[in-house]
Amino acid sequence: MLTAAREVSVFGDAIAYFNEAASLLDLEAGMRRLLTKPSRQIIFSIPFQRDSGELEVYTGYRVQYNFARGPAKGGIRYHPGVTLDEVTALAFWMTWKCAVVDLPFGGGKGGVTCDPTTLSKGELERITRRYAAELVEVVGPDKDVPAPDVGTTPQIMAWFFDTYSMHTRQHTPSVVTGKPLELGGSRGRVEATGRGVSLVALAQMAEMGIEPKNARIAIQGFGNVGSVAAKMFADRGCSIVGISDVSGGYYNERGIDIAGATAYSQEHHSLEGYRGGDRVTNQAILETPCDVLVPAALEKQLTVENAPRVHAKLIVEGANGPTTPEADHIFHERGIVVIPDILANAGGVTVSYFEWAQDRAGYFWRESEVNERLAEIMLENFARVRELAATRNVPYRTAAYMLAINRVVQSMNIRGVYA
Numbered sequence: 225m226l227t228a229a230r231e232v233s234v235f236g237d238a239i240a241y242f243n244e245a246a247s248l249l250d251l252e253a254g255m256r257r258l259l260t261k262p263s264r265q266i267i268f269s270i271p272f273q274r275d276s277g278e279l280e281v282y283t284g285y286r287v288q289y290n291f292a293r294g295p296a297k298g299g300i301r302y303h304p305g306v307t308l309d310e311v312t313a314l315a316f317w318m319t320w321k322c323a324v325v326d327l328p329f330g331g332g333k334g335g336v337t338c339d340p341t342t343l344s345k346g347e348l349e350r351i352t353r354r355y356a357a358e359l360v361e362v363v364g365p366d367k368d369v370p371a372p373d374v375g376t377t378p379q380i381m382a383w384f385f386d387t388y389s390m391h392t393r394q395h396t397p398s399v400v401t402g403k404p405l406e407l408g409g410s411r412g413r414v415e416a417t418g419r420g421v422s423l424v425a426l427a428q429m430a431e432m433g434i435e436p437k438n439a440r441i442a443i444q445g446f447g448n449v450g451s452v453a454a455k456m457f458a459d460r461g462c463s464i465v466g467i468s469d470v471s472g473g474y475y476n477e478r479g480i481d482i483a484g485a486t487a488y489s490q491e492h493h494s495l496e497g498y499r500g501g502d503r504v505t506n507q508a509i510l511e512t513p514c515d516v517l518v519p520a521a522l523e524k525q526l527t528v529e530n531a532p533r534v535h536a537k538l539i540v541e542g543a544n545g546p547t548t549p550e551a552d553h554i555f556h557e558r559g560i561v562v563i564p565d566i567l568a569n570a571g572g573v574t575v576s577y578f579e580w581a582q583d584r585a586g587y588f589w590r591e592s593e594v595n596e597r598l599a600e601i602m603l604e605n606f607a608r609v610r611e612l613a614a615t616r617n618v619p620y621r622t623a624a625y626m627l628a629i630n631r632v633v634q635s636m637n638i639r640g641v642y643a
Contacts, residue, residue, distance in 0.1 A: 418452025420571020
């Protein structure tokens, strides 16, 4: 069991979770080695010209982890902290995320080491088009299908799609997902990740006997995922007692007005100066007295240091990798239920799959159809994870990995290894 604090890479944490599940599946050594190595890692320079005329060079990444079940699938992240290790871990997680909800995709992820908040629209476009141009040969509807992630937007996906289409001389909207509706985006895509978080959270709350009208919920991260999940919870009568973003945390034991907080955040581009709750630190939100905690920010937020001080009965991971393996074991020992990232935040990639399918068919669904099919996929596969967890007497995270790994291994065994 992991108990001591240690500094491990994000990919190291991902492998630790994989190994726990893999050991229960009796995977042969060769298959385990194959599954813990990415298929392809791409690193390249992105030269671009600032509006001032000054030349800059950023670093771009794309990792295509596994293709056993279909083309690689995963977002593009623009953030100063982007590294090859982080992108590899995220591509690894995408492999299991797609598999656990039974989508016909493998795992991929990309990123650029930049701060998009310091870049003009023109600078962002030039960076994106150069990034896309560098990847033209290795992405495509049947190869690798990117999407938005931290620091990227539907507009950035539109520039990527246009650049790819110009290079290939064909209109190919299915090369990326998360696009604007006008260019083949799917209705319901923007809200999908937050909606999925709320769907599985409410399902588990029902299992645990937590009535929505009596539930206190704290959410770290008030971007697209956190704010949408907050609205969904509030619509069901839950009390959102804590929210946070890069500006800090805001706590109100009587409940925060989520519509007002969302409007404030959109107007001011952050919660800085928000008066609807007492100002606390971002980390303090994780230790807020609550029934349900939703970490929806970045990796490694719940650690061996703060895990003993978490009050929630249920943790639903809206972000990728917010919990270290040490913290995860502490939560298990304390009886705190954790719905893991690869399942909890799979709503986004599920509706990305819908978008990809709609683009290829040239036929688009009503938003009600999208939401209905999303709920069906999320809840059906959550039920399978819950059943496996009960049968094997393991936490949800281990069960989710077991289900996902088994699906990937079955595909790999049937296909065989081309050597």
